[in-house]
Amino acid sequence: MKISEILAADRPCLSFEVFPPKSTEAFDSVSRAAEQIADLHPSFMSVTYGAGGGTSLYTLQIALRLAAKGVTPLAHLTCASSTREEVRAQLARLRENGIENILALRGDIADPAACRSYRYAAQLVEEIRAAGDFCIGGACYPECHPESANDREDIQHLREKVEAGCSFLTTQMFFDNNIFYNFLYRVREAGISVPVIPGIMPVTNAVQIKRITSISGSPLPQRFRRIVDRYGDRPEAMQQAGIAYAVSQIIDLYANGVNAVHVYSMNKPGVAAAIRDSLSEILQPPVGRDGV
Numbered sequence: 001m002k003i004s005e006i007l008a009a010d011r012p013c014l015s016f017e018v019f020p021p022k023s024t025e026a027f028d029s030v031s032r033a034a035e036q037i038a039d040l041h042p043s044f045m046s047v048t049y050g051a052g053g054g055t056s057l058y059t060l061q062i063a064l065r066l067a068a069k070g071v072t073p074l075a076h077l078t079c080a081s082s083t084r085e086e087v088r089a090q091l092a093r094l095r096e097n098g099i100e101n102i103l104a105l106r107g108d109i110a111d112p113a114a115c116r117s118y119r120y121a122a123q124l125v126e127e128i129r130a131a132g133d134f135c136i137g138g139a140c141y142p143e144c145h146p147e148s149a150n151d152r153e154d155i156q157h158l159r160e161k162v163e164a165g166c167s168f169l170t171t172q173m174f175f176d177n178n179i180f181y182n183f184l185y186r187v188r189e190a191g192i193s194v195p196v197i198p199g200i201m202p203v204t205n206a207v208q209i210k211r212i213t214s215i216s217g218s219p220l221p222q223r224f225r226r227i228v229d230r231y232g233d234r235p236e237a238m239q240q241a242g243i244a245y246a247v248s249q250i251i252d253l254y255a256n257g258v259n260a261v262h263v264y265s266m267n268k269p270g271v272a273a274a275i276r277d278s279l280s281e282i283l284q285p286p287v288g289r290d291g292v
């Protein structure tokens with residue numbers, strides 16, 4: 001099923017992300033974790049793409065495991081470190097295996113001169129469109145992509161990417177929902193009308209924090225820092241508090257009319273299950289006035 005169809009349905013969507021193994025030895029444990037998350041019946045699941053090297057093939061293999069479990073997979077694909085031929089070969093593999101949804105990404109690059117056939121994700125979106133009937137998504141950055149000079153330029157390039165053929169966008173993680181609401185306002189003002197799925201990261205251990213601040217590019221809100229200061233050295237308490245923080249963000253998003261939320265579940269079935277359970281009633285389809 002295409003993710004655009006899932007997003008168009010009149011019910012709240014909750015999706016999860018997993019990342020593929022970095023080695024053959026880890027394949028079984030990663031695919032087991034992904035399948036356990038699939039057992040929670042999310043609206044769809046995304047599988048990230050490790051740019052370059054043999055591990056990129058695992059994205060497809062994990063996506064197929066999810067499809068076998070009845071969950072619609074969204075395969076990520078990056079382009080910066082690939083040649084046009086490599087991208088085309090991966091697209092052919094995805095098509096032959098019945099994968100219908102691709103998140104088109106550039107990938108992180110230390111030096112733009114190191115890009116091979118593609119410089120920006122929009123070029124990959126065009127390539128995917130030419131390769132078949134895929135539903136294509138793109139990434140977006142409520143706190144601005146670090147390479148963009150300013151928000152205006154960031155949104156302008158985002159609009160070009162959507163015009164190239166994206167049916168939906170997924171955001172980088174954020175920890176203050178007002179950042180997302182402000183971003184959504186600017187996105188709509190710029191005439192971008194596709195669904196924008198907020199990406200929520202449950203922070204369940206203090207080690208994640210440093211990496212997260214460098215990725216999101218902004219300091220964590222004080223409310224969240226207090227939690228880390230208080231519980232960061234008590235793993236179970238930190239996990240509980242991190243899940244509760246993510247759940248409160250998600251409930252606020254649904255309550256404010258956002259229909260779909262994506263959770264960076266980091267191959268942790270326990271965390272995904274705790275979030276899913278906390279939302280069990282909230283995820284029910286809206287009930288009409290007559291109770292039907």
Ligand code: FAD
Nearest residue numbers: 048049076105106107108120121139145147148157170172
């Ligand atoms: P782009 O859309 O190309 O944007 C990159 C920068 O270039 C932005 O600053 C943009 O404004 C600018 N730009 C775009 N077009 C132009 C233009 N014509 N002229 C000048 N500037 C322009 N990485 C992985 O390696 N694997 C993954 O699986 C993965 N999954 C991700 C999922 C999500 C939801 C997100 C938010 C990120 C993910 N990433 C992943 C990270 C991503 O690859 C990096 O953030 C990367 O730096 C940018 O990718 P992009 O697709 O957003 O690039």
